[in-house]
Amino acid sequence: MGKRLRHPRSRRSFERRQGKRSPRKCVLIVCEGEKTEPKYFESLRRKLRLQSAEVRICGKECGSAPVSVVEFAMQEKDRRKREVKQGHAPVEYDSIWCVIDVEESGKNPSLLDALQRAKDNKVDVALSNPCFEFWILLHLRDGGKPYRNCKEVIHDLANALGRLYGKGDDIFEELFPYIQDAIRRATNLEQRQAYDRTKFPNPSTQVHHLVKFLLSWQQAEAR
Template sequence: MSPRQPKGNNIPTRRSSIERRSSLERRSAGTRLERKRFLILCEGETEEAYFVGMRTRGGPVLEVANPKVDHLRIIEEAKRRQLVDDYDDDDQIWCVLDTELDSRLAEAMLAKAGPKVQLALSTPCFDFWLLLHHKDHRAPFQTAGHVEKALKSAVRGWTRGSTRFGDFQDGIEVACRRAKAIDSDGNDHMRNPSSSVWKLVESIRASAGE
């Protein structure tokens, strides 16, 4: 019996497009295919475009969404979807968020996430993760706007609304190395600058056999 339908209720429940697509991608003739699922909830369209670009044929199922709500509500939405959607223990639930140089916000996000939701945090912002694909930068940033300016200087033609994964694809491995050189375990979330997005990226790539 589906967890969405109380016992005795014969009214069919409409499944979301994500659920229907996942079901088709992961099952064939009633047999479950071995494709790990990643639910990735993003804070902005830049992050969304990057992770949509990481989808590969035959690789893990990347369900990427930008709920367009604040940090803590994004985590709440991730926890809600984890409960109502058909996720296995091997599947992963991630939220890609910025600390915005606010330690209280970072602490609140970590507390809200709990054991089921994993956080990929960037300080000051996700743009720093993108910058690491092109430049090994260690000096602190005063604001997220300064990171955006540095990224525009490193990637000609880049704007927040026109992020193309192809502009960063060749630098993924070096970006992971640079991020780990700054914070080797990805837990020093308020280090300025830093990003633990490498943990999510490496997990996706490992699931794809890269």
């Protein structure tokens, strides 16, 4: 008796059996700085294998004013929407973060405007006072004394590292084992400052919220 020939499954029946994977969600991180911040988050993205996280540098094309950083993020959001409609991108950004330094707040009149625009457009902001390097420092030690400028933070960071440190130095692999320590220190500092009426406590950072978000994102993608 001859063998019964099997008819190949149709593509439609295969798709019903397999199911279609929904496109991954996507997060956008816009950095004001051109060295330290993007290097840190690019390294973190690779470490966590977050293929759906994108890091954009708001550099010469938009300036370093906080409001310009937020506007750049909004432009990227609109650009992504157009790409999705044209079929050039799978999904729109589900979450957008801007990484901004206070520096010397008295010389930064656009900061409040930037924060309001971000809030109005559902853009999250990870603010550091005086600068992002304070978040880096928290990987290695507690921080509580006020700083006049970022140079003083870098001085303390160099002491904590035991060597000279320059903006843009790639030290992520040294820092990563202590990332939970940095989150704990930043959280404790934020809680102590919760009852302070100061608009931008010095020193302070909100970067731990973004890092915790990325860590939770990794766990969700791994499921």
